[in-house]
Amino acid sequence: MNGKIGPFLTRLEATAKDIEELLDRLLSATPAAGELARPGRLIEAIRYSSLGGGKRFRPFLVVESAALFEVPRQQALMAGAALECVHCYSLVHDDLPAMDNDDLRRGQPTAHKAYDEATAILAGDGLLTFAFDILSRTQTHPDPAVRVELVGALARASGIGGMVGGQLLDLAAEGRFAGNEPQRLGEDAVRTLQAMKTGALLRFACEAGGMLGSATPQQRKALERYGSAVGQAFQIADDLLDLEGDATLVGKQTGKDAEAGKATMVDVLGAAGAKARLRELVAEAEHALAAFGPGAAILVEGARFVAERRM
Secondary structure, three states: OOOOHHHHHHHHHHHHHHHHHHHHHHOOOOOOOOOOOOOHHHHHHHHHHHOOOOOOHHHHHHHHHHHOOOOOHHHHHHHHHHHHHHHHHHHHHHOOOOOOOOOEEOOEEOHHHHOOHHHHHHHHHHHHHHHHHHHOOOOOOOOHHHHHHHHHHHHHHHOOOOHHHHHHHHHHHOOOOOOOOOOOOOHHHHHHHHHHHHHHHHHHHHHHHHHHOOOOHHHHHHHHHHHHHHHHHHHHHHHHHHHHOOHHHHOOOOOHHHHHOOOOHHHHHHHHHHHHHHHHHHHHHHHHOHHHHHHHHHHHHHHHHHHHOOO
C-alpha cells in the first residue's frame, strides 16, 4: 500500500459507517408507508445478512463518483444503500446449497445456516426488491427521470444480462447442469462471464454517480471505463484470494474455485499472469479518470485498493 491509502481508508470507513446507519434505519421492524407488516423472522434474517459487516466498497464508489459532481451526500448514500441491498441479496443466494454451498460469510454462519434455506431465499428476495423501493424515493433524487434511469440501470446490472446471467454462466462452466461437463473457457469467455457476474454491479456503482450528477456523455463514458477496469480487477483479486488467501482474513472458505472447477482468470493466465493483468487494470482505471484531475484521486486509490486487498 502506498502513502495515499490513509485518506482513502478514512473515506471508505466513513461511507461504510454512513451506509450501516442508513440501512439500519431503512430496515427497521416498523412497516413503511404502504406495507402491511414486516414479519419478524424475515426482517431479522434480512438485517443479519446486510448489517454489521462488509467494506461497503460498492456504495463507496457511488458516493465518490457522485462527489465529482457535487451531488448531495445523502442522495448518493441512498443510491449506495440500494446497490448494497442487491449485493447482499446476491451473497445470500450465492451461499445456498444449490449454488456455492458455503457455510461462512464474513466470518459468520451464512444466512441459510443461521436460519434455514427458505428464510434465506426470502431474505434475499426481500433485499433485491427493497433496493428498487429505495431508488424510487424522492430522497434518492428529486427528479423522477433520474430515479427511473437509476432503477433501469440497476435492474440491467443485476438481472438477466448482468449479475444473474453471469451466475448462470459460472454454474454452466462448472458443468452443473444435466448433460454438461465442466468447460475450459478461454480468456474472452471468462472476461464476459466475470464482467456480468461481478463487474456489472461495480460498473453501475461508478455510473450511478454520473446519473445523480447529470454528467456529460464524455464524463459518463470515463466513469464506465473506470468501473469496467475496477470490476475486472475486483474479480481477479478475488480469484487470487481464493487461491492464496488466508481463510481467517478472507472470512470464508478458500480453495473452493479450483475444487469446483470454476472458470477464472487465474486458471487462464496463471497466478503471475493474473497479477500482471491486475497492474494493467489499475493503470487503465487511473487513465480513465485523468480528465477529472486531482478530484478523482480517491477513486484512483480505490482501484489500487481492489488490486492489493488481502481480505
